[in-house]
Amino acid sequence: MEFEAIPGVGEKTAAALAELDGAERALEEGDVATLARAPGLSEGRAAVVARGAIRRRHGDDGGFLATGRAREVYEDALDLLRERTVTDYGAKRVATFYPTQSASRISEVRAFVDRATDRATDRDSDPAVRNALAGVEPLEPPPTRRVRDRCLATADAERFAAAEDAFPELSVEVVEDTRGLAELARSYATVIALDERFAGVDVDGDVRIRPDALEHPDEIVPERVLAFFARNRSRLLAAAEVAEAAGISPGCDLDALRNALDRVDDDGTVVGDVELGRLLTAVGDLDAAVSTAESVANDRLRDAIRERDVTIDGTDFLSLVEQGARVDSLLDRELADEYADAVDAARGHLVEALDLKPEEAGFAERAFPEDPAFPVAHEESVISRLRTELKTARDRRAARLKRELAADLSGLRDPAESLVRDALEVDVELAVARFAADFECTLPTFVESDESEGSESDADGDGHGITIEGGRSPLLNVDFENVDPVDYAVSGPTLLSGVNSGGKTSTLDLAALVVVLAQMGLPVPADRVELARFSELHYYAKTQGTLDAGAFESTLRDFRGVADGAENRLVLVDELESITEPGASAKIVAGILEALAEQAATAVFVSHLAREISEAADFDVAVDGIEALGLEDGELVVNRSPVKDHLARSTPELIVEKLAEDDGSGFYDRLLRKF
Numbered sequence: 201m202e203f204e205a206i207p208g209v210g211e212k213t214a215a216a217l218a219e220l221d222g223a224e225r226a227l228e229e230g231d232v233a234t235l236a237r238a239p240g241l242s243e244g245r246a247a248v249v250a251r252g253a254i255r256r257r258h259g260d261d262g263g264f265l266a267t268g269r270a271r272e273v274y275e276d277a278l279d280l281l282r283e284r285t286v287t288d289y290g291a292k293r294v295a296t297f298y299p300t301q302s303a304s305r306i307s308e309v310r311a312f313v314d315r316a317t318d319r320a321t322d323r324d325s326d327p328a329v330r331n332a333l334a335g336v337e338p339l340e341p342p343p344t345r346r347v348r349d350r351c352l353a354t355a356d357a358e359r360f361a362a363a364e365d366a367f368p369e370l371s372v373e374v375v376e377d378t379r380g381l382a383e384l385a386r387s388y389a390t391v392i393a394l395d396e397r398f399a400g401v402d403v404d405g406d407v408r409i410r411p412d413a414l415e416h417p418d419e420i421v422p423e424r425v426l427a428f429f430a431r432n433r434s435r436l437l438a439a440a441e442v443a444e445a446a447g448i449s450p451g452c453d454l455d456a457l458r459n460a461l462d463r464v465d466d467d468g469t470v471v472g473d474v475e476l477g478r479l480l481t482a483v484g485d486l487d488a489a490v491s492t493a494e495s496v497a498n499d500r501l502r503d504a505i506r507e508r509d510v511t512i513d514g515t516d517f518l519s520l521v522e523q524g525a526r527v528d529s530l531l532d533r534e535l536a537d538e539y540a541d542a543v544d545a546a547r548g549h550l551v552e553a554l555d556l557k558p559e560e561a562g563f564a565e566r567a568f569p570e571d572p573a574f575p576v577a578h579e580e581s582v583i584s585r586l587r588t589e590l591k592t593a594r595d596r597r598a599a600r601l602k603r604e605l606a607a608d609l610s611g612l613r614d615p616a617e618s619l620v621r622d623a624l625e626v627d628v629e630l631a632v633a634r635f636a637a638d639f640e641c642t643l644p645t646f647v648e649s650d651e652s653e654g655s656e657s658d659a660d661g662d663g664h665g666i667t668i669e670g671g672r673s674p675l676l677n678v679d680f681e682n683v684d685p686v687d688y689a690v691s692g693p694t695l696l697s698g699v700n701s702g703g704k705t706s707t708l709d710l711a712a713l714v715v716v717l718a719q720m721g722l723p724v725p726a727d728r729v730e731l732a733r734f735s736e737l738h739y740y741a742k743t744q745g746t747l748d749a750g751a752f753e754s755t756l757r758d759f760r761g762v763a764d765g766a767e768n769r770l771v772l773v774d775e776l777e778s779i780t781e782p783g784a785s786a787k788i789v790a791g792i793l794e795a796l797a798e799q800a801a802t803a804v805f806v807s808h809l810a811r812e813i814s815e816a817a818d819f820d821v822a823v824d825g826i827e828a829l830g831l832e833d834g835e836l837v838v839n840r841s842p843v844k845d846h847l848a849r850s851t852p853e854l855i856v857e858k859l860a861e862d863d864g865s866g867f868y869d870r871l872l873r874k875f
């Protein structure tokens with residue numbers, strides 16, 4: 201794959217992706233966690249790259265979020281989703297949803313949302329799924345550990361390089377001939393020859409000819425697959441639990457997976473085999489068992505001697521003294537039975553303590569010979585042979601078990617990867633479903649001239665605009681249950697007037713959030729939304745106070761782009777008049793609105809100068825208004841839904857009106873008439 205063809209991927213990132221196993225799959229699936237494993241790629245960059253790959257697939261040139269404030273609203277939308285994920289992966293993965301004009305991308309995400317909401321219908325299982333999800337993380341490759349009892353051998357330089365790459369765990373040796381192979385066989389327990397030409401050579405030791413070694417890495421280094429499962433055990437068990445709790449079909453036999461995982465411990469050793477356990481213990485306990493066996497024999501013999509009166513005739517005694525004859529002969533003659541008992545006890549102890557098999561018991565026999573001696577001592581050469589025998593049996597058994605278990609696990613590797621990926625996907629699905637449920641969302645309808653999926657044809661051909669019914673923003677500074685539903689429909693350039701704190705900015709925020717979510721393909725927090733598929737969102741927040749000349753100039757430059765750009769833009773602007781003095785502002789806003797009207801853009805300009813602006817404009821600007829229904833105990837009572845074609849009274853007007861009602865002097869009536 202040509203990584204550099206992905207928008208946002210330069211030479212360095214492309215090189216990092218080339219080093220990553222499974223980069224293409226990860227790009228295809230938006231698997232941010234895997235992408236973030238590419239050297240030097242942060243998680244944030246990984247999400248950007250994944251988005252780039254999606255954009256490329258959908259022929260989307262990006263740039264929907266045209267301003268800083270629009271990007272902030274997108275980040276807020278992502279936060280609402282991130283807060284609802286359980287896994288780190290889920291939190292990163294949601295960043296692959298982004299707003300776009302691409303109908304195919306929007307449909308793709310809407311299909312995902314349909315799946316997500318269908319699956320989440322049975323929300324009773326939700327807590328169990330969430331608990332299990334807490335233990336799921338993307339699978340990790342285990343650290344490479346050297347395996348020293350095995351080596352690869354080849355006479356071919358190219359094969360040598362390929363083997364070094366494929367088997368970082370093993371030494372790869374160059375051998376010229378059979379003699380070289382024989383030498384290696386003396387240094388390694390197993391030699392794996394990669395060249396066909398060695399087939400049939402007669403060499404002592406465990407030499408295997410495997411020209412196919414590179415295609416069967418798990419057979420050559422079973423430790424690798426065991427280490428993989430050992431490293432990822434808890435993640436796999438958690439993913440299996442998610443699959444069961446969420447009722448998704450796992451693609452592999454979960455009991456077989458659990459059984460296989462039970463057979464390997466955390467450092468990749470095979471456990472649960474009785475015979476291997478016996479051999480491991482026997483090797484470990486051998487010295488201690490020999491020493492105890494000696495004590496057992498000597499204690500017995502000592503007791504026997506202590507209890508016996510030994511009569512020794514004069515000749516014997518003389519012989520003992522004069523010739524230095526050993527006491528063994530006396531033992532033999534006087535305590536033969538006791539000696540035999542003591543030695544038997546020693547042998548018995550050894551067999552029992554080490555749980556020796558009948559075929560190994562001969563060593564115990566020979567370790568404590570018949571010849572009487574005191575103290576009884578073991579035959580070191582026999583014990584040493586026993587040690588070698590037990591170690592060889594242990595290593596052979598361990599190697600066989602490793603191979604067998606690795607063969608079982610090898611087949612489970614791909615299903616295990618999918619099991620975890622599916623579990624992580626459940627996290628994203630549930631986050632989206634929970635977001636939709638928490639904010640009582642619905643999927644919006646796109647109105648456009650061409651009929652496509654999820655869209656309705658626009659009857660009057662006037663495709664731009666947005667209609668929100670019962671919209672409730674989750675981003676307000678009030679609890680969601682206290683948010684008043686807002687109805688607002690707008691198309692073409694419009695001024696939004698209204699009392700202070702009436703909810704004008706919140707209406708722009710709601711419109712921006714609804715459009716961003718809708719064009720991400722996600723459900724929106726409203727009873728019903730109909731909108732055009734906008735090409736770009738330009739959202740300008742209120743500037744704090746009058747700008748100096750330089751800043752004013754650069755803001756006007758920004759609006760040059762807003763007033764003349766892609767078709768079917770949505771432009772939201774909050775109190776642009778605050779950039780300069782009111783008279784000049786009204787003229788500037790009027791001019792911008794005229795340009796937008798010529799391009800059939802949808803625009804909402806919040807302004808306290810709606811009257812002045814519409815007077816300055818050369819066309820009939822629509823003016824909507826957020827109305828105060830009155831003052832109640834000094835507090836404004838507001839209808840949060842803007843009234844169409846209505847210039848709302850300002851807060852000062854309302855206060856003057858109230859004073860005029862309370863005061864009969866006529867002064868306030870005079871002021872009121874000025875409005």
Ligand SMILES: Nc1ncnc2c1ncn2[C@@H]1O[C@H](COP(=O)(O)OP(=O)(O)OP(=O)(O)O)[C@@H](O)[C@H]1O
Nearest residue numbers: 678682683684699700701702703704705706707840
């Ligand atoms: N739909 C709503 N439901 C409940 N409370 C709301 C709603 N809309 C706005 N509010 C409350 O009103 C406050 C003021 O809203 P907002 O800042 O949008 O008003 P504004 O008209 O833009 O004010 P200003 O003229 O001062 O800029 C918000 O901080 C919020 O607490």
